[in-house]
Amino acid sequence: MNNYCFGVDLGGTAIKFGIFSEDGECQEKWDIKTRKEDKGRYILQDIANEINKKKQQWKLYDTQVLGIGIGVPGPVSGDGCVFSCVNLGWGKTNVVEGLSKLTGECKIAVGNDANVAALGEMYQGGGVGHQSIIMITLGTGVGGGVVIDGKILAGSVGAAGELGHLHVNDDEEAVCTCGGKGCLEQYASATGIVRVAKSLMQKSKQETMLSKFDKLTAKDIFDCMKKGDDLANQAVDIMCEYLGKALGVAATVVDPEAFVIGGGVSKAGEVLTEKIQKSYEKRVLPVLKKKEFVLAKLGNDAGIYGAANMILSKK
Amino acid sequence: MNNYCFGVDLGGTAIKFGIFSEDGECQEKWDIKTRKEDKGRYILQDIANEINKKKQQWKLYDTQVLGIGIGVPGPVSGDGCVFSCVNLGWGKTNVVEGLSKLTGECKIAVGNDANVAALGEMYQGGGVGHQSIIMITLGTGVGGGVVIDGKILAGSVGAAGELGHLHVNDDEEAVCTCGGKGCLEQYASATGIVRVAKSLMQKSKQETMLSKFDKLTAKDIFDCMKKGDDLANQAVDIMCEYLGKALGVAATVVDPEAFVIGGGVSKAGEVLTEKIQKSYEKRVLPVLKKKEFVLAKLGNDAGIYGAANMILSKK
Numbered sequence: 001m002n003n004y005c006f007g008v009d010l011g012g013t014a015i016k017f018g019i020f021s022e023d024g025e026c027q028e029k030w031d032i033k034t035r036k037e038d039k040g041r042y043i044l045q046d047i048a049n050e051i052n053k054k055k056q057q058w059k060l061y062d063t064q065v066l067g068i069g070i071g072v073p074g075p076v077s078g079d080g081c082v083f084s085c086v087n088l089g090w091g092k093t094n095v096v097e098g099l100s101k102l103t104g105e106c107k108i109a110v111g112n113d114a115n116v117a118a119l120g121e122m123y124q125g126g127g128v129g130h131q132s133i134i135m136i137t138l139g140t141g142v143g144g145g146v147v148i149d150g151k152i153l154a155g156s157v158g159a160a161g162e163l164g165h166l167h168v169n170d171d172e173e174a175v176c177t178c179g180g181k182g183c184l185e186q187y188a189s190a191t192g193i194v195r196v197a198k199s200l201m202q203k204s205k206q207e208t209m210l211s212k213f214d215k216l217t218a219k220d221i222f223d224c225m226k227k228g229d230d231l232a233n234q235a236v237d238i239m240c241e242y243l244g245k246a247l248g249v250a251a252t253v254v255d256p257e258a259f260v261i262g263g264g265v266s267k268a269g270e271v272l273t274e275k276i277q278k279s280y281e282k283r284v285l286p287v288l289k290k291k292e293f294v295l296a297k298l299g300n301d302a303g304i305y306g307a308a309n310m311i312l313s314k315k
Numbered sequence: 316m317n318n319y320c321f322g323v324d325l326g327g328t329a330i331k332f333g334i335f336s337e338d339g340e341c342q343e344k345w346d347i348k349t350r351k352e353d354k355g356r357y358i359l360q361d362i363a364n365e366i367n368k369k370k371q372q373w374k375l376y377d378t379q380v381l382g383i384g385i386g387v388p389g390p391v392s393g394d395g396c397v398f399s400c401v402n403l404g405w406g407k408t409n410v411v412e413g414l415s416k417l418t419g420e421c422k423i424a425v426g427n428d429a430n431v432a433a434l435g436e437m438y439q440g441g442g443v444g445h446q447s448i449i450m451i452t453l454g455t456g457v458g459g460g461v462v463i464d465g466k467i468l469a470g471s472v473g474a475a476g477e478l479g480h481l482h483v484n485d486d487e488e489a490v491c492t493c494g495g496k497g498c499l500e501q502y503a504s505a506t507g508i509v510r511v512a513k514s515l516m517q518k519s520k521q522e523t524m525l526s527k528f529d530k531l532t533a534k535d536i537f538d539c540m541k542k543g544d545d546l547a548n549q550a551v552d553i554m555c556e557y558l559g560k561a562l563g564v565a566a567t568v569v570d571p572e573a574f575v576i577g578g579g580v581s582k583a584g585e586v587l588t589e590k591i592q593k594s595y596e597k598r599v600l601p602v603l604k605k606k607e608f609v610l611a612k613l614g615n616d617a618g619i620y621g622a623a624n625m626i627l628s629k630k
Contacts, residue, residue, distance in 0.1 A: 075602065078464065132471055134568075146568060146569070148463070148468065149393065153463065153569060154570075155569060155570025155571075156447055156570050156571060156572040157570060157602055157603070158570070159567075159570040159600060159602045159603055160568065160569050160570040161568065162567050162570075162600055162603075163567065163568070165567060165599075165600045166564050166567045166568070167560065167563055167564060167567070167598040167599070170560075178600050178601070179601065180598065180599075180600070182598075245482065245485075246564075248482055249481050249482060249561075249564045249565075249568075250564075250568045252474075252477050252478065252480060252481045252482070253449075253461065253475065253476065253478070253481070253564075253565045253568045253569060254461070254468060254470060254475050254568060254569065255469075255470025255471050255472060255473070255474040255475040255477075256470075256471060257471040283482040283495065283497075284480075284482070284495075285474060285477055285480045285493050285495070286493070286494065287390065287472055287474045288472070288474055288477075
């Protein structure tokens with residue numbers, strides 16, 4: 001009889017599910033809407049219902065279910081304590097106990113969603129073949145995850161790998177969403193690079209294709225850069241300088257085998273990894289220069305893959 | 316019958332030894348000169364001789380020796396592979412195999428000396444009570460060590476925790492010993508702060524007690540600061556700003572419970588930890604602000620204590 005596990009990616013809008021075979025193959029995936037009413041009190045029951053239904057559909061005995069891995073949008077300690085999930089209305093929550101009761105005393109593993117996604121990319125995405133990586137996710141914000149010796153580095157208050165708020169610029173005057181000034185996210189998120197480009201446009205009298213756009217996006221900037229627009233190129237350079245600097249200091253602390261670059265902005269492709277790597281190599285010890293820089297591969301599925309791998313890699 | 320272990324701190328000038336009881340108490344310590352002749356080929360034999368002699372003196376059976384921990388001055392992988400020790404003339408060296416043969420098939424654990432010292436400070440020095448710390452050592456150079464969940468974070472090429480070469484200043488023009496520019500060591504080592512003070516003296520016309528010294532040292536600068544010298548105070552502020560910045564980015568990556576500040580320069584005392592903490596708190600996420608900043612306690616013995624703890628904490 002074959003064994004399976006579930007990977008769950010709990011987000012503020014949707015909950016994604018995957019059922020995985022023991023060798024990590026995703027057999028089926030689906031999602032439901034996240035019910036945030038009443039401080040998110042129905043969420044664990046909704047997750048358990050979906051899993052119990054799927055167990056029935058697949059006619060699985062409890063003993064065939066190796067466990068349920070779940071990524072949540074908030075800080076999680078190394079032993080699975082969820083400190084809070086502001087987006088869900090959750091305060092301190094014992095997901096392991098709560099979900100275990102509702103799913104037949106199944107083994108549960110919990111991690112922060114960005115860390116879990118990093119684990120997924122390492123085992124089955126861009127970081128395959130490695131045991132320690134730093135992943136950085138360039139989306140609306142900038143997220144990060146650190147995996148060391150095959151395991152998520154959670155941190156003492158669940159805040160390890162918060163690379164979006166790595167301080168990279170002492171001269172910044174604009175305030176970041178976190179209240180600080182000069183965070184990586186202010187330059188390297190989708191909104192960050194637009195801010196950088198607009199600031200360049202204001203300061204320079206240079207002609208640029210970017211001025212044609214009513215509502216400039218990160219994608220527009222990368223597209224114009226590829227068409228040879230100098231100002232767009234400058235904006236991307238600034239973004240990648242800061243990214244290389246941030247990954248350089250991160251490597252000086254944990255010395256990973258590779259870096260995985262993900263998130264919507266990473267669709268810009270290898271032009272991004274090349275520029276980041278160039279900036280990185282300027283700022284690290286010789287022994288740290290030779291690192292692999294790769295693009296993420298799993299997209300929005302990284303979360304369910306990583307969640308499954310929290311169960312499968314611990315066997 | 317009581318059990319014991321040995322802690323060895325292999326340096327470029329001397330090899331320090333300690334024999335420890337099972338509960339981590341140092342029973343006796345001693346040292347010998349490091350024989351670096353012929354590419355350091357006699358070193359492991361010298362270490363084994365000392366340990367075997369001590370076993371005889373103490374009339375210990377092989378079964379009473381829990382193991383030998385050893386810190387070496389070079390990069391070491393997580394599984395104990397020593398990549399090189401330039402100061403000793405060593406290339407890639409299998410210390411575990413070599414030393415095990417010479418000491419009666421004893422359990423051997425090897426780590427980088429700065430990382431091993433961090434482990435010692437965590438288990439029995441300034442970091443007691445914690446399970447994850449970042450230690451920074453302010454001496455002739457600046458070293459560092461990261462301990463996560465009670466274990467040394469070695470890094471994929473043994474270069475984790477190289478905090479002296481964390482890039483903190485893009486505007487630096489002077490070159491660091493590593494070939495880079497703007498490394499923490501250029502401001503926060505004993506020579507670094509002297510360089511900072513001299514540069515301030517050149518630029519300003521301000522009167523300062525520092526101009527009285529023929530050969531200015533880090534200690535002179537801290538002494539004059541304590542006597543109210545404004546320029547000395549500025550130099551210490553610059554040093555601590557960079558230290559806080561570096562520890563801030565390190566915390567954003569690994570989120571430790573505490574920071575331990577050691578090395579000769581740390582004798583300046585709590586004025587140092589206070590200034591570092593102030594700079595640190597300006598640059599990190601709210602969730603990371605509340606960290607403990609403590610002074611190291613074991614001084615030059617941190618290495619043998621940490622080496623012993625590599626054996627004792629793994630039991």
